[in-house]
Amino acid sequence: MKNVLYVGNALSQQGKNFTSVEILGARLREFCKVKIASSKQNKILRLLDMLLLVLKNNRRTDFVLIDTYSTTNFYYALIISQLSRGLKVRYIPILHGGNLEKRLKYSPKMSKMIFGNAYKLVSPSNFLKECFKSYGYNNIEYIPNFLEIKDFEFCRRDISVIKLFWLRSFVSIYNPTLAILVLEELINRGHNAELTMVGPEINGSLKAIKQLAIDKKLNVKFTGKLSKEEWINLSKDCNVFINTTNFDNMPVSVIEAMALGLPVVSTNVGGLPYLISNNEEGLLVPPNDVDSMANAIIKLKEDQNLKDKLVVNARKKVEKFDWKEIRGKWEKLLS
Numbered sequence: 001m002k003n004v005l006y007v008g009n010a011l012s013q014q015g016k017n018f019t020s021v022e023i024l025g026a027r028l029r030e031f032c033k034v035k036i037a038s039s040k041q042n043k044i045l046r047l048l049d050m051l052l053l054v055l056k057n058n059r060r061t062d063f064v065l066i067d068t069y070s071t072t073n074f075y076y077a078l079i080i081s082q083l084s085r086g087l088k089v090r091y092i093p094i095l096h097g098g099n100l101e102k103r104l105k106y107s108p109k110m111s112k113m114i115f116g117n118a119y120k121l122v123s124p125s126n127f128l129k130e131c132f133k134s135y136g137y138n139n140i141e142y143i144p145n146f147l148e149i150k151d152f153e154f155c156r157r158d159i160s161v162i163k164l165f166w167l168r169s170f171v172s173i174y175n176p177t178l179a180i181l182v183l184e185e186l187i188n189r190g191h192n193a194e195l196t197m198v199g200p201e202i203n204g205s206l207k208a209i210k211q212l213a214i215d216k217k218l219n220v221k222f223t224g225k226l227s228k229e230e231w232i233n234l235s236k237d238c239n240v241f242i243n244t245t246n247f248d249n250m251p252v253s254v255i256e257a258m259a260l261g262l263p264v265v266s267t268n269v270g271g272l273p274y275l276i277s278n279n280e281e282g283l284l285v286p287p288n289d290v291d292s293m294a295n296a297i298i299k300l301k302e303d304q305n306l307k308d309k310l311v312v313n314a315r316k317k318v319e320k321f322d323w324k325e326i327r328g329k330w331e332k333l334l335s
Helices: 020-028 043-060 074-086 100-108 107-117 126-134 176-188 205-215 226-237 252-260 292-303 304-321 323-333
Strands: 002-009 032-037 063-068 093-096 121-123 140-142 160-165 191-198 220-224 242-245 263-269 283-285
Touching: 002 020, 020 032, 020 063, 020 263, 020 323, 032 043, 032 107, 063 074, 063 242, 074 093, 074 107, 093 220, 100 107, 100 126, 121 126, 140 176, 160 176, 160 292, 176 191, 176 205, 176 292, 191 226, 191 304, 205 226, 205 242, 220 226, 226 252, 242 252, 242 292, 252 304, 263 292, 292 304, 304 323
Parallel strands: 002 032, 002 063, 063 093, 093 121, 121 140, 160 191, 160 242, 191 220, 242 263, 263 283
Antiparallel strands: none
16 A cells, blocks of 8 residues: 655644645545544644655655645745755645645745645646646646535525525635525525524634624524534425635535535636536625626526426536546556
């Protein structure tokens, strides 16, 4: 078995959502020996934990996997990649976040240090794969995010009362404010509408969104972070999934909604049009556009044939992302 070190933000025990390092890391243990870091909440301690993992194990390591984002984690990726390079250990950045192009554009030297010396780059979406190729990075493997399709019961939903479902961390790039404004617009247009928002607090956004709902006298259900089993059960009483983000890659939350039979209305950003064909597997609207998102939701309510077509097509697409289909790609890469 290959020995793999996997570094990323493993913060689910700190009240955050599960991330790739925890979800994928667990699955890779089926055919690799995997050690991960870090679950430290303090950013400096987290980086030190990552560094120690590589330093202590480099002689017995075949690959270092590095979750790579455009924000603070980008610097973790820079440091860990250069340490791995100095120790002559092959490393593989896993590209996350629809805003990574910003780093390619504005941090070209650091980007070249990370990506230009990697054994391979792994992109969960063709969107980022094409983006990186446009900047001259061709050593890219497309391996989609995955799910366990058996855990997601497909249900057809009636839309008489509009029951919106939002699932994400409360942070500005995911634009939770748009969900509140869309609910307000639907009610102002005379529709009976509800909104459930599921996700953990990140940087104070949840408090601000709750206050916005109070100020607008809207009855919004905020649950905080839930386990997958809990939010899947809660979603059974909802009938439209809205994805309001301003930047995105290939969000697992949207893939999971498609698996459940929730019709998806999403902003048309980043990797979303690579995941959802508009009017075929979901409805895509411009970012931060209240009227367009409200119009799309009403369209689903009024056109049952369209809604039924979207959810059936979406389920068929995401069945290809089942772990049984994706496992072989990782086995081949790490063989």
